[in-house]
Amino acid sequence: MFRHHGKTRTLSHNKKIASLLSFVAGMVNVAGFLAVQRLTTNVTGHFAFFIDEVFKMNFSASFIYFLYFLSFFLGSFVSNFLIELVHKKDDRYIYFIPTLIEIIILTTIALAGSFLSVESPNIIAITLLFAMGLQNALVTRISGALVRTTHLTGLFTDLGIEISQLLFYKEPKERHTLRSTIKLRFRIILFFFLGGILAGILYPYFHLYELLLPALLLFIGLFYDSAKFQILHWKRKTGKMWNSTKINAK
Numbered sequence: 001m002f003r004h005h006g007k008t009r010t011l012s013h014n015k016k017i018a019s020l021l022s023f024v025a026g027m028v029n030v031a032g033f034l035a036v037q038r039l040t041t042n043v044t045g046h047f048a049f050f051i052d053e054v055f056k057m058n059f060s061a062s063f064i065y066f067l068y069f070l071s072f073f074l075g076s077f078v079s080n081f082l083i084e085l086v087h088k089k090d091d092r093y094i095y096f097i098p099t100l101i102e103i104i105i106l107t108t109i110a111l112a113g114s115f116l117s118v119e120s121p122n123i124i125a126i127t128l129l130f131a132m133g134l135q136n137a138l139v140t141r142i143s144g145a146l147v148r149t150t151h152l153t154g155l156f157t158d159l160g161i162e163i164s165q166l167l168f169y170k171e172p173k174e175r176h177t178l179r180s181t182i183k184l185r186f187r188i189i190l191f192f193f194l195g196g197i198l199a200g201i202l203y204p205y206f207h208l209y210e211l212l213l214p215a216l217l218l219f220i221g222l223f224y225d226s227a228k229f230q231i232l233h234w235k236r237k238t239g240k241m242w243n244s245t246k247i248n249a250k
Contacts, residue, residue, distance in 0.1 A: 028199075
C-alpha cells in the first residue's frame with residue numbers, strides 16, 4: 001500500500017491507500033472545523049478570505065489566511081523533499097517518514113487540542129493544514145497523481161469528465177480502465193464522507209481527542225505494510241534457500 005510505486009503499483013494498492021487516507025482527511029476536515037471553525041484540509045476558501053481582508057486593509061487577519069495556505073504548501077514541499085531525500089538511500093522507506101510525521105502531528109493536536117482551541121486556535125488550523133499538505137503530496141506521488149484525498153473539488157471535476165467519457169469511449173479496454181478509475185473516485189468520496197460523519201458523531205464526546213483514531217489508523221497502515229513486506233521477504237529468502245538445498249542434493 002505504501003511501499004509499492006511505479007510499475008509495481010496496482011489498482012488494489014491505490015484502493016487501499018485511497019480508503020485509508022480519504023477517511024483520515026474526512027475526520028480531520030470535520031474535527032478541525034468543529035474545533036476552530038476553520039477549513040483544515042484545503043486552502044481554496046482561505047484564499048478568498050485572504051483577498052477580502054486585504055481589500056478591507058485588515059492586514060493582520062489577511063496574514064493569518066496567508067499562513068493557512070502557506071502551511072499547506074510547506075506540508076507538500078516537506079513531504080516531497082523527504083521522499084526525494086530518502087529515495088537516494090532506501091526505496092522501501094520513502095513514504096514512511098512523511099506518514100510518521102502526520103501521525104505525530106495528529107497525535108499532538110489530539111492531546112493538546114483542548115488547550116490550543118481556547119488559547120491559539122490558529123495554531124490548530126495551521127498545523128492540520130500542514131499535515132494535510134503532507135498527506136496530499138504523499139498520496140499524489142505514491143499513486144502517480146491518480147489519488148488525492150484531502151479535498152473533493154478536483155475529484156468531482158475528474159469524475160464528471162470520466163463519466164462523460166463513458167458516452168464516447170467504445171473500446172472494451174478503454175471502458176474497463178474508465179470504470180476502474182470512476183470506482184476509485186467514488187471510493188475516495190465515500191470514505192471521505194464516512195470519516196466526516198464519524199468525526200461529527202464523536203466530536204461532542206471526545207472533541208479533538210478523536211484525532212487519535214486517524215493517527216492510529218495511519219500507524220496500523222504502516223505496520224501492516226511493514227509486516228507484509230517482511231513476510232514476503234522471508235518467504236522469498238526461505239524459497240531461495242529451499243531451491244538451493246534441492247539443487248545441491250541433486
